[in-house]
Amino acid sequence: MVQCEKFKAEDFSGHFTIDPEHGFKHSGAIRVNDDRSDAVITAVSRKLPIAADCGYYLRGLVKTNNAVTSHTLIQLNFCSKENQLLKSVTTAPTVSAEWVKMELLVSPQEIPSSAEYMQIHLIPAAGEESATGCSWFDELQLVKYSSIPTQVQLRSDEDDITDSSFFIDSSSSKLPMRDLPVELKDGNCFSAWMPYRDDPAPTLEISWGQNRQCSRVLLLPGSDGTLPEYLDVSIYDTSKLSFTEKKRLPVITEPTSPWSYIELNDLPDTRKIKLYLPAAQKNKLCEMRICVRKKQFENYSGYWIWHTREAEGHIKRVLRKKFTLSAAVEKAYLQGRGDDEVIFYINGQQCHFGEITRYLQSGENILVAEVTNHRYVGGLLAELEILCSDRSIYRVVSDKTWKTAYCPDGPPDYRKLEFDDSSWDHALEIVQPPYGIWGEVAYTMHLGRLPVRLDKEFFPAQVDAGSTLDIAVEMTPEVQLDSPIPVTLKICRNQQTFAVYQLDGGKLLHHAAAGKPIRLTSQIKLSCFYPPGEYDVELNLPFVELSGQPSRQKVFIANPRTSALPVAEIRKDGRQMPQLYINGQKVWNIFYTVPYAAGPAMQTTMIREFHNAGCKVARVWAHMQILDDNSFDFTTIDAQINQVLSDDPDTFIILCFMMDRGIQNDFFRKKYPEEMVVFDDGTMFKKPSLASEKWHSIAGNSIRTMLKHIQRAPYAGRIIGYLPCGGEEGQWLHHWGSNDPKQPGTLSDYSLPMLRYFRSYLQKKYQTDEKLQQAWRDDSVTLQTAAIPSRQARIMPVNGGMFRSPERDQSAIDFGEALSSCINYNIKYYAKIIKEETQGKSLTGFFYGHIADVGDGYIAEQSGYLNQQELLEADDIDFFCGPLEYRWFFRDLGGVSSFDYPTPSMLRSYNKLWIQEDDLRTHLFPREYAYSIRRPEEACAVMAREFAKTLLGGAMMYLHEFGSDQRNWFDDVMILQELAKLQKIGQYAIENDSLAPVSEIAVIASEKVFHYMRQEKRYVFTDQVGTRGFFQRAGVGRIGAPFEEYTVDAFCHDKAMPDYKFYIFLNVYYLTDEERAAIEQKLGRNNATALWFYAPGYHDGYSGNLENVHKNIGINLKTIDVKTGLQMQMLPDNKLLQNHLAPFGMYEEDVLTPVFALDDPAAEPLAILCNSDAVTLARKKRNNVTHYYAAFPQLPPEVLRAMAQQAGVHIYSDKNDAVYVCEDYLAIHTCRDAAERTVHLPQTRYAVMVYPQHAALGSVNTIELKSDVPQTFIYRLKK
Template identity: 25%
Template structure:
C-alpha cells in the first residue's frame, strides 16, 4: 500500500481576485478486519521535521458499528505502549468516548491525555484531527472533531528526539472487547506544522462517499468563470474524468463533466480545467473519478478565482476605482501619478472625465486641469489639448477622502483625428503614495519608489454604481427607416414597439427603450435587436401600470454601440410618442396596522400581508435609473416599495410643490414595478433656500452654527408641516394615489432623525436660539412656575428666561462618574429629555398631518427607534422612543443594526421588539446587505453567495419569528441584482406565506431596558453601554439557548403585559416611582429578577447605593471607582467564566450575609460582584459587572425554570410559533431540545430532520442559516 505522507501543506482561505493553493491527498484504507501484523496496515515513518510541530487529520467511517457499540476502536498508534517508551494513541473507548493519549515517559509523569465524547454514527464520516506544537519547555495539544476544537491541553515536556516517528494508521483490533465491525479510514493527512483551526475546519468540510472523494467549495461566485488545476496519482488518464456538481439553494444538483486538459508528468497526471458556474450556484462539488467510479489519489493544487472586477463594458469606463492603503481613513490624501506618450498634432481633442470620493484635483503636466467635487456625477473638461506636449506626459491626481469609503475614478481620453481613442485609465498601472512629495505632480516625476494603486471597483459595481460616461469613440450611425411612431394605449395594457434602422450595425447591440416624460427619462427597458444585412430591427414592449395617468410620453432608443438618428433630424434616438389613457379608478387602497393574535399586522384592503418591503437606492445622481432594480423584486413577489423623495427638490421658494419632480419619480416607480404598492418617503431636511432665508432658525453646536434647521424651531415645524399637507393633498387628487399604501418620514443626520451633531462627536448641540426657547417652554410646561422649579432643583432663578442650556463640559463629564445627581444636575437631565423630544415633536407633527390629510386610510412610517445600536449616545438625541411608539399617528418604524449581522454572529435588532408589538407598532429591520455583488467589504459583508443567502435568511427569520418585518434596502442600487439573490428573497416570502398564522406566545425571559435612565447620565456613559447595552450585549443573549422578549421598563405598567419566569433589568438605573411599584409587583410566584450594575441607583431625588439595596433586596456597599471585570470560577457546573465592561463609579456590590456571593473583581479580588438571594416568593440575582457570558445567562435561566433549547452557543436560535431558525458559525450537527414532540421540516428544501421527536439533530454547515417548520 502506497504511503500518503505530507511534509508540507499550503492551504489558504479564499480571497477573491486571487489564486488559492489547496493541496490535499486522500485514500480509503481497509478497517479492523485486517490483522494488525499484515502489510496491508498503513505504516508511516515520519521525518524529523515532525518533532517540533505537526497535525494528523483523518476521516473515519464506522462500517457496521455506531456510538452505542461496547468495543474498542484504535484509529492511530505511534511508538510502543510502555511506561518509559514514547507512544501516541488515538482511539475510542467502549463507552463511546474518544481519547488522545500522548506519553514520553509515564514514570517521569511526562504524559498527557485529552478525552471527549465521541460523535460517531454508523456508515457516516467523522473527521478527527489533532495538533502538537513544542516550544519553551512545553507542548500544546489540541483535539478536533468534525472541524471543531473539542479539547486542548498544555503538557510540561518537549518532544525533541523522543518523538515516536513510527506510525500505524487503521482500525487496529488490539484490546477486548473487540469489535466484529471494521472502520474505513479516508483522506489521511500528516503535516509538519500545527494547522490553524480554520484550516482544520476546511479539511473537515471535504466529503467522502462510496469511494469517491469530493472537494466542497462555497466560495465561487455564480456565473463566474474560474480555473482549477491539480494532479492525479496514476499513470494513465484514459478512464479519468473530472466531475463538477453544482448545487442551488433548494438542494437541486446539476452534474457536468469538465473535460480538463490531462498532461502526464513524472508518473502522475496533471489536469487543468475551466470551471463555469451556472446561476444560483451555492455549492460546487469537484470529484476525480476513475473508470470504476471511485477516486484515485488526487489533489487540487490551485483555484484561480474569477476576478471580482467585472469585465470592461464596450464603450464604457475602462478605468477602475482606485485607492492606496486604508480605504476608510478620514481626512486623507492619496497621490496618483502615471506617465504616457502622446503627440498633440495627431489629436482632435483631449478630455478628462472622473469622480472622487470625496474630492480631487487633476494635474496635466503640472497644470491644474480639473477640480472634482464628489463621486456621483463625474467632472469633465474637454479642452485639455493645449496642456499636452509631444512625447512623455504626466497625469497626476490629488484625491481627498473626507470620511467613510474612498476611491478615485479617472480617464484621460486622447481622441485622434482618425476617430480612434486612447484612454489613460486609472488602474493598477498607476503609481500611488500616501505622502506628499515635493514636485510629485510635475512632468517626469520619478515614481519608481511609489507603490502600485489598488483597483477596488469597476463601474458599474456598487456602491458607486452606474457612473455616467461620455464615449468619444466613433460608433456606427443608423438612420430610422420606420416612420415616426404615434402610439396610444390604455393604462394596464402592454405596448409592443418595433423600429427598423438602416446602417452597418454590429451583432448583439445592447439597446434600451426609454420612456420620457417632458423629455426627462421616466423608465427604460432592454429591447431585442436583430441585424439583417444593412438593417437593424429593434423590438420591445412596455407594460403600462394600472394607475398610469392620461398624458403623452416620448419614445427614445439608446445604445453605447450605435447612434440612432432620425431622417427628420428629430432628437437623437427619438422614435415616436406614446399617448396613455388613464383607466377607471378601482377601489381605493386602504392600509392599516392592527393587532392580530397579539401581534401588529399589516392589512391592505382588509387582507393581511407580510411586512416585507424593498427600499430603492438613494438618488445621488438625480435620475430615475436606480428604480430599475425594483423590477426584480416585483417579479420575486415583494410588492411593497419604499421610494425616496426630498423636500429639498419638491419645495419651491415660492411655497409651491414641484409637481414635475414629484410625479417623475412616483410614476417611474410605478412603471418599474407595475404590480407594486408604494410607501412614499419624504426626506424632511430643510431646503437650502429655507436655511438661507431663516438663518436664525439654524442648529448651533459648540463649534458654531450648522447650515441645518434646528428641530426645536417652531417656525420650521409649522411651515414644513403645512407644506407636507399641501403635497399630500396634491397626491390625493391624482389617480396613482390608489397605488400608494402609505407615507414615510426621514431626515436629520444620516436620514435617521439624529440631531445635527456630526459623526466625530467633538461638538455638542443644540445651543441655538430656537432650542433655548424650546427648552424653557418644556420646563414651563412641566413645572408650571419658577418657584416649583427652584424647589425641585434647589436653585434660585428669577424667571425661566434665566435658565441656560447646560455646558458641553458638564454634559460630557462628571467627576463623580457616569451618573448625574437628580438635583444638582437636574438641568442636564431635563435638557437631555428636551433635546430628544424636539425631534419627536417634529416627527409626530408630520405624522398627524399625514393621517389627517389621508383620512387615516394610509399607514405612516418613520426612520426612528434605534435603541440597541445607539444606546447611551445622548449626542444624537434619539431617546424618545416611548413617545413615538405610544402615538397612534405612526404604524411602523425602521432602524438599522450592523454589529451582529455578519456570518457566525446571531444578529440583533435595534429595537425592543416586544415593546413595539405591545404598542401595535411594526418594527422593520433594515437589510441594507453588502452582498457578494458589493465592492464595499464592511458592515457585515457577505463575500460569497452562500453567505449572502445565509444572511438573507437570518435577518428574515429574526424579525418574522417575533411578529415584525424588514425591508431590503438597496442602498447604492444593484446589491441584490442577481437571479440567485432574488430567488433567495422570494423564498423567504414563500416561507412567510406558508408559515403558521403568527401568534404572540411570550417567551419565558423578559429583558427590560429603560430609556429615561439614559437621560440621567453624561455622554461618557457610552463607555459602559458599549458593552452592557449595545447590540444586546454584543450578541450574548442570542447565544444563551433560551428564548427572550425585550421591553421598555414602563411597559410593565401596561395592562396587556404578560407574565414571565425571569426578568433581566439591563439599565434600570433611574426608575420612576410608578416603575418601582410595577417592579415590586413582580416579586412573587417563584420568579427570578436579575439586576445588572447599579439597578435603582437614582430614586426619590437621590443618587445612592442604598437605593440599589432597596430595589434588589440585597444589601450593597460602594466599591468606589473600579474596573468592571469579573472572574467567575464557582458558578454551578460551569467552567470558569470571565467578563468585563469598563472602569466605572460608583459601583454597588453585594455584601449581604444572607445572599450567596460568587466571583471576584479582577482588580479587587476581595469583593464579590455577583449575588443570589432567595426569598420565600422570588429570587434576586445581582451582578455589579453589567455583562454576563452566554453560559452564565443560560445557567440563570435554567435555575429560573426556563426551557433551554440548546447548550451550544454556536447554535443561534430564532423561535416563533411553529418556526425554528438556526444560524451557526462553526457548523456541525446541532441538537435542539424542543418542549414537545413534533415533525421538523426544512422550510426551503423540504428535508425532514425528525419525525415525532423532541430532540431533532440538524446538520449545519459553517455560517449557515436554516429555517424549519415545526409541525
C-alpha cells in the same frame, strides 16, 4: 506549483495570548496587546525557509479594539544568514474593529538574492514606539508559488471577473479558491480546492452580479493534479430562475500554457455557472479564472481612489495629478464624483464639470481635487477627456498614480503646478464603477465616438399605457463597426428613466459595413402604470455619435387608468396580536427592498425573483425632488414605482423617501444658511437642522403635494404605506461628525433653530427662570438666554467615572432630552400629514429607536432616541423599522438574532408593529458582516432563523440589500426556494394558528439612563458597562426559553403587560422614585425573580449613590478599588450552579469606574471577583421577591438558565441554542456545538415539523433532533 501553509499560535513567539472568544470562526485568535509607550510589542513567527524561484502570498484576517493610536498591519521580513534585515513588505494598515482581510504579494524577483529566511510579524500598533493598541489575528496563511507564469492571457474581447465572483462549493469542507476573499490586481489567487474523496458528484458554482456572456473558464491544476478530458457544465437560466441540464464540454489544453480552459461561447448570457467534477483524488485545482465578453457600455476608465479603505469622518484630503500635453488643446471635458464633496482646480483655477478647455495648456498641467468626507468611506472618481490639435485623444483618470495628503494648513500652494508633492502618498485604487459601495455612476463619453446616421423616426408620437408596440429602427453606419454594440431604447421624463428596452437582444451592428443600412425591429410592452403626459424616448448606442434624425423623440403616453388607495391597517386579531390587513385581508409577508442604488437591470432581476418566491410587498426607495420652497418634482417616484410594477403589477408598495436628499441645486443652504446643522466647532453641515421650522414647512408641504400626486396616479391602488426619512442616514438621528466626541466637530446641533427649540423645551420643562436657575446652579441663566452646552460640557466625566452629576451637568442632561424631543416632534409632525392626506388609509412608519445598535458610546444621546414612550402613544404611527444587531453573536450563523427598541412586546399594547430590517449578508457578500456565512445552506439557516424570530415574536420582516456592487445578495436558487417555503408557513400561521406570546422571562432596558452617563467614544473599552448590558442579550438568547423585551417606560405604562416569572434588568442604572415603586409593585404581584446589573437605580435624577441601589433591591454595596480584571467565578459551594469553573464577565481590556461589590452579610454570595474575595454575584429575598445582583453584565447562559429554572421558568433546551416560542409554534436555531438535542415541551402537543422539511411527529412532550452545524427547525404545536 502552489503550496499553502496555515499558521497556528505555536508558530509564533513574543507577547501574545490566545483568545478563544474573538476568533473569526469563533475559535481561538492570536491576540497581541501593545500597551507600552516605550516599545513596540509584536508576535513573530518562526524562521521560514525561502525556496528558490518562488514567490509568496501572505494573507490573514485582522481586527482591532478600535483604540489603536497608530494602525495595525502584518509585515513579512526577509533576512540574511547573519540575521540582517534585507527587506520588509507590509500589508495595508487598518484600525477597523470588524474583521478585515489583509494581504501582501511578493514575486520571486522582489526577494533579495542573499535572503536566507523570512518571518511574519503581527504588529498591533505600527509607527512610533509610543503607539499603543490591541489587535486580533486569525486565518493566517502563506502561499508559495513557483515562477511558472500563471498570468491569464485574455483575449481582446474578454474581461476577467474572477475577483468579483463568488465560489460556492457543494461538497468540500473548505471554501474553494478562497478561504479569504482575494482581490489581486495581477489576477492571481492561489487557494487550492479539492472535493471530498467520497463525494460521487462534487459541484462548484460560480456566481457574479449581472448577466454576462461567459466566454471561458480557465483551470490551473495543482502540481500533483490532472484534469479530466471533459467536464459537465450547466448555466443559470435567467428566464426560468433555475439551472439548465448539464452539457458536457471538452477541457482544452495548450502546450505553451499551464492553463486549461472550457469554451462557453455558445451559451446564453448568465450570472451563474456550475461545474461538475468527477470525484477523483487528483482533480485538484489551484486556481480558476472566469472570463466574460467585454460589456459594451460607457464607463469611467479609472477607479474610485482614496488613501484608505477604512471608514473615517470629518476630514479633507487633497489629490493631485500632473500630466503633460504635447499639443494645443481643442476640446476638454471634466466629469467625476467626490464622496462627500469635491472641488476641482486646473492649473490653480477652480473649475466645474463639463467643458473646461480654457484652463488647459500645452506642456505640463496639474489637476487638483479637494475632497471633503463627512462620514464613512471617502473617495474621488474623475476623468478628464482632452482632444489635442494633432487629433490625439488624451485621458486623465483617477488611479494609483495620483498623489494625496491631508489638506495642509496655510496657503493652498498645492493647487499650483510647481508644488512639490514628492513626500505625498500615492492614492489607493478602491474599485471601478459600477462595482463597490457607490454602484453605478452616470458617465458620458465626449470624445472618440463612432458616427452612425439615424435614417427615420422610430417611435409614434402618441401611445397608450399598457399597449404593445412594434418598433423599427433604421440606421446607417458611416464607418466600419467591428464589435457588437448594444442598442437600447429608454423612456424618460425629467431625466428620470422609466423603462429600458433591449432591441433585438441588445447586441447589434456586429461587423456592419460603412454605408450599409441596418433595420432593427423589436416588440415592446408598455407598463399600464405610466402617469399620463409627455415623455422622451431615447435611442442609445454606447460609443456612437448619432446624426440624421433626432435620437430623442417626444411621445405622449395616454393613461385613463385610475385606482383608489387600498386600505392598509394594523389590527389586533382574536389573540390581541397586531397584524397587517390590506383591503380587509390578513397578510403576513416577508417584504423585500428595491434599493435606489440598483440599476434597472438589477431591479428587474430582483423583482422577478422575489415575486416568484411569494413576496407580495416591496419597500421601494425613491426621492422626491424639492426645487424651491413651493416647487416639487415627483418624477423619480413615478419612475421607480413604474419600474417595480412593470415587473410585478400585483405587488403592494411601501414608499420610502428621503426628504433632504431630494433638495436640488443646494437651494435650501444657499437661501437659508442659518437653518442648517452646525457642529460644535461651528462647522456648517450640508443638511437642514431637524429643528428648523422653515424646513418643516417646506418638507411638510412637499409631502402633502406628493400624496395628492400619488392619489391621482395610475398606481395609487398599489401604495399601502409610507416611510419618510430624515436625519442621519434617513433614520431620524441627529447628525454627528465622527466616532470620538473628544474631537471638535463631532457633536450637533448648534444651529440657531436648535437653540430656539432648546429654549422652547426648557420653557415647557421649567416654566420660570427661577426653576431653571435652581436646576442649572446658575443665577445668571434665563429661559431667553440659555445656551446649548459646549462639547466639553456634554462629554465631561465626573471624577473619571461614568455617571454625570446633575449639580454640574444638568444643562447637558436637558439638551440631551431636547434632542430626543426634537426627533419625536419631527416624526409626529410628518406622520400626521400622511394620515390626514390619505384619510387614514395608508400606513405610516419610521426608522427609529435602535438604541441597542447605536447605544454604544455618545451616539445614544446624540441620536435623539431616548424618549420612546411618547411615540408609542402617538396614534398616527403604525410601525417602526430597524436592523438586526450587527455584532456576530447576534447576526452570524449560530447567533441568536435580536430585536431593537421599541420591541414588538412594547408595541403590542399600542397596536403597532416592529418590521425587522434583515440586511442579511449571504454567501454572495464578502466577509465582513457576513461573518462565517459562505454557503447557500448557511445563508438559508440564518434567513429561517430571522423568519422564526419575527413570526413567533409578533413582528414582521423585510429582506434588505443595498444595491451596491450590482449584486443581489439573495440571488441564489436555494435561498429563493427556501424563502417561498417560509412565506407559505407565515401566511398559514396567521390564518390558522395563534402567535400569542407564552414567555415567562422579561428583559428590561433603560433608554433614559444615557442622559446620566459619560459621553464616550464609540467602540472603546472605557466605562462600557452599558454597552455590555446590551451584549448580555446574547446570553439571554441562549437560556433555552423565550423572552420579551421592554424599556422601563413601557414597563411602567403598559397596563396589559403580563406577569413574568423572571425579570432581567440590563442597564437600569437610572430610576425615579415612581418607577422604583411601579417595579416593586409589579414584581410583588407574583413573587417574581429579578436580576440586576452593576448599579440598579443608582441615579434618581438628582444624585447618584449606593443608597438609591439599596432602596431599589435591598442589597448593600460598596465601592472597591478595582478598574480592570473585571471577571468573576462561581464559588465552589454556591447553591445556584455547580461545576461551572470558567470565569466570566467583562472583556479583558475593559476599564470601569467605579466598580461595586457586595457589602451585605444577609445576601447569599454566589461568585467572587477573580483573584479577590470581593463578592460580585449574590442574591437576596425581599418581600418575597428574589433579587440577584451582578457587579457587571455578560453572565454566561448557564448561569442565567440556572436563575431562570429556580424562578420556575420552563426550559425548552439546555444546549445554548436560540429558542423562539409562541402559543402554537416553536423554533430552534442551533448553536455551533454538534450534539443530539432533546427539546422539552411544557405539555403534550401534536407536533409537526414545518421547516426545513415537513414531518408529523405525533403527540409528544419531547422533540429529539440532531444538529452537527447550526440549523433552523420550526415546529407547529397543536393541542
